[in-house]
Amino acid sequence: MNGYRRRSRIIIIHANAALVSNSGCRNHVLRETNAAQCHSLPESIYANGGHGYAMSNPSKTEGTEAQLHSLETRMLCAFIHEATQFNPHGHPGAQLADLARRIFQVEAAAIFDADLHEVYRSGEWFDDVKEVLQNICLFGTATDDRETGLIRRVLQMGKLPIGAMLLRGETSVIVANSIASIIAITFDRYHAFANESRTENARQAEQLRTTVLDSLAHAYKTPLTVIEAASSGLAAMGGLTPTQAGLVSLVDEQAKQLSQLTSRLLTTARLEASDLIPKIEAVAIAPLIDDVMASLREQLSGFSVRVVLPNDDVALCCDRSLLVALLTQYLDNAGKYADFGTTIMIQVVEESNAIVFSVRSIGSTIPAGDYERIFDRYYRSSASASIAAGTGVGLSIAKRAAQAHGGNVWVASDAKEGTTFYASLPRLPRGLPAHE
Amino acid sequence: MLPFHVFPGGCQPMSNASEPSSIKVLLVDDEPAIRRALRATLNELGFSTTEASRGEEALQVAQTNTFDVVLLDINMPGIGGMKTLLRLRALAPSVPILMLTVRDDEEDKIQALEGGADDYITKPFSLRECVARIRSAVRRARTPERAEDAPLSIGEIQVLPARRLVSKSGQPVHLTRKEYDILYYLMTHAGRAVTYGKLLTAVWGSEYHKELDYLRTFVRQLRKKIEDDPSNPKYLLTDAYVGYRFAENPFASDATLEPSSLRRTE
Numbered sequence A: 001m002n003g004y005r006r007r008s009r010i011i012i013i014h015a016n017a018a019l020v021s022n023s024g025c026r027n028h029v030l031r032e033t034n035a036a037q038c039h040s041l042p043e044s045i046y047a048n049g050g051h052g053y054a055m056s057n058p059s060k061t062e063g064t065e066a067q068l069h070s071l072e073t074r075m076l077c078a079f080i081h082e083a084t085q086f087n088p089h090g091h092p093g094a095q096l097a098d099l100a101r102r103i104f105q106v107e108a109a110a111i112f113d114a115d116l117h118e119v120y121r122s123g124e125w126f127d128d129v130k131e132v133l134q135n136i137c138l139f140g141t142a143t144d145d146r147e148t149g150l151i152r153r154v155l156q157m158g159k160l161p162i163g164a165m166l167l168r169g170e171t172s173v174i175v176a177n178s179i180a181s182i183i184a185i186t187f188d189r190y191h192a193f194a195n196e197s198r199t200e201n202a203r204q205a206e207q208l209r210t211t212v213l214d215s216l217a218h219a220y221k222t223p224l225t226v227i228e229a230a231s232s233g234l235a236a237m238g239g240l241t242p243t244q245a246g247l248v249s250l251v252d253e254q255a256k257q258l259s260q261l262t263s264r265l266l267t268t269a270r271l272e273a274s275d276l277i278p279k280i281e282a283v284a285i286a287p288l289i290d291d292v293m294a295s296l297r298e299q300l301s302g303f304s305v306r307v308v309l310p311n312d313d314v315a316l317c318c319d320r321s322l323l324v325a326l327l328t329q330y331l332d333n334a335g336k337y338a339d340f341g342t343t344i345m346i347q348v349v350e351e352s353n354a355i356v357f358s359v360r361s362i363g364s365t366i367p368a369g370d371y372e373r374i375f376d377r378y379y380r381s382s383a384s385a386s387i388a389a390g391t392g393v394g395l396s397i398a399k400r401a402a403q404a405h406g407g408n409v410w411v412a413s414d415a416k417e418g419t420t421f422y423a424s425l426p427r428l429p430r431g432l433p434a435h436e
Numbered sequence B: 001m002l003p004f005h006v007f008p009g010g011c012q013p014m015s016n017a018s019e020p021s022s023i024k025v026l027l028v029d030d031e032p033a034i035r036r037a038l039r040a041t042l043n044e045l046g047f048s049t050t051e052a053s054r055g056e057e058a059l060q061v062a063q064t065n066t067f068d069v070v071l072l073d074i075n076m077p078g079i080g081g082m083k084t085l086l087r088l089r090a091l092a093p094s095v096p097i098l099m100l101t102v103r104d105d106e107e108d109k110i111q112a113l114e115g116g117a118d119d120y121i122t123k124p125f126s127l128r129e130c131v132a133r134i135r136s137a138v139r140r141a142r143t144p145e146r147a148e149d150a151p152l153s154i155g156e157i158q159v160l161p162a163r164r165l166v167s168k169s170g171q172p173v174h175l176t177r178k179e180y181d182i183l184y185y186l187m188t189h190a191g192r193a194v195t196y197g198k199l200l201t202a203v204w205g206s207e208y209h210k211e212l213d214y215l216r217t218f219v220r221q222l223r224k225k226i227e228d229d230p231s232n233p234k235y236l237l238t239d240a241y242v243g244y245r246f247a248e249n250p251f252a253s254d255a256t257l258e259p260s261s262l263r264r265t266e
Helices: A009-020 A065-084 A093-104 A129-139 A173-237 A242-272 A285-295 A320-337 A394-404 B032-044 B055-064 B080-091 B106-114 B127-142 B177-188 B196-203 B212-226
Strands: A108-113 A118-122 A150-157 A160-168 A280-284 A304-308 A315-319 A343-350 A354-361 A408-414 A418-426 B024-028 B048-052 B069-073 B097-102 B119-123 B152-154 B157-160 B165-168 B171-173 B193-195 B236-239 B243-246
Touching: A065 A093, A065 A173, A093 A108, A093 A118, A093 A160, A093 A173, A108 A129, A118 A129, A129 A150, A129 A160, A150 A173, A160 A173, A173 A242, A173 B032, A173 B127, A242 A320, A242 A394, A280 A285, A280 A320, A280 B212, A285 A304, A285 A320, A285 A343, A285 B212, A285 B236, A315 A320, A320 A343, A320 A354, A320 A394, A320 A418, A394 A408, A394 A418, B024 B032, B024 B055, B032 B048, B032 B127, B048 B055, B055 B069, B055 B080, B069 B080, B069 B127, B080 B097, B080 B106, B097 B106, B097 B127, B106 B119, B106 B193, B106 B196, B119 B127, B152 B177, B157 B177, B177 B196, B177 B212, B177 B243, B193 B196, B196 B212, B196 B243, B212 B236
Parallel strands: A304 A343, B024 B048, B024 B069, B069 B097, B097 B119
Antiparallel strands: A108 A118, A108 A160, A150 A160, A280 A315, A343 A354, A354 A418, A408 A418, B152 B157, B157 B165, B165 B171, B193 B243, B236 B243
């Protein structure tokens, strides 16, 4: 028992609608059945004396029709109940096969999970049972063969076949249908849990990666500073031959690149931290753009940069450092991919409830198929890979920065109009108090 | 031919033996490797160095020695760089103090500048730049106090404070009162980063400490009047996220004379 106690209403309704209407026990088996009573099923439900179930003789042949229905109902109820008690993290196939055999007193049961392509069996089965089950699933064969005692069912979720069931023994058509439905629902529940924990695992792995990156980046900073200081020191002392100077400048250049990369990773790691909460303040846009441009003076030196603002006082309540990170990425990107000597245009447009920032450059274009993916971390457009050195991290920073505000990013690109990166930030980020 | 590109400005020595009366540097950083790299280069270039690994140690050394300049790391265990700065200032009010800061901590830089530091150098730094900053700080400190209305001249810009007259290449430039005040303040602090807050306080008063938009509008007007290309200024530079800096030598070909914050790539 794993503490998973939720009882599926769907299952109850399903079972009741199909089976209980004639049985006379409307009020109601399921609610009364508990784990303890089910412990030694099927006997325990036959012996249930305290709740007005009169059936004392469980024999299938001697019972009246009503008694038979009642018995079937209770068997199904027990089946449902136990199935809901399974550990949702383990595959229920083998347990369900055993359970079906035990409760419905069939000779053998086999279940096929089409998703995993796996057969779970209980009792004696012929060798090619897997093939038979596959065919049932594939061709939708749901027949009962009186001669061989084989009962075939397709497991379905809605119209989608997700597996097959094979029983050898005696059950009514309606009970067999119900068993198949319950197995299908149980399978579905298992797969839902499995997906959920896969997602959770992926999230945890990402978190760990972020933490590792962060501490690595920190650890790299001092050695990089020393390398840069030492190599630039060598150059500053002078007296080097041209070859020596070339080598020193190579060390210098590469150390710089490595430290830029390190800073960038640090920024991403911070942005990826799950507890990123934007620090909202009123930010004057015009001076902020000045600062961003000043910080990128070297990268933008080969271009003329035009800034178009709706007015000089345009301001936005947002996280200043995130907006800086976003615009820096866009401008840095433009500096990398624009044709030398062209104009890079920074535009700010006020919309009724958002401010849209855009950076347009003329140069290499982005294939339409990459418009979305280009914002994914580590994705680099095939068109970009050959043009500029990069890590594929930058634009994901922009995306994350916008998303942290409840905003979004997109890009449009063609040879004629150039490439324009957009970011729309709501005037008041959703869910954030205005006064902060 | 090897595919290397050569340093801008080649690799001629930055100094010869004739460093003016050997500059004495106090080097304060908790990272031994950083001190080692700095010491090696500075000694080779004729500076004399004394090292301290903590603020406490630096204060002790400064009690009994005088220095021409202090290089002070802002992030250190113990009392840290900021407290050391304030105490050093009290101990030696006129010694130039250059803070070693990290790239993304603009708040630190502003605090250091407003706390009395003369300048900051962003890690990772190039030693060419570091040496240039040390020399310029020492030169400023050794320059005798200029009379308040002595003429100022940087590049093509001349200012006659006595008559509040500004000219560029001999042509008069008409400035409003505030524009003149900004220009005068920045030129008298040429080569140093002036925080937005400091400039606002100097020109408008401390109650305007945060009126960044105000300042920006005036600076833009000023640039239109004194710069050849206002969008690519040579004189009145923006020190990203910190403030403004008036170029000491606007026509220097050596780009490393500019602060690293203007060349950062983040």
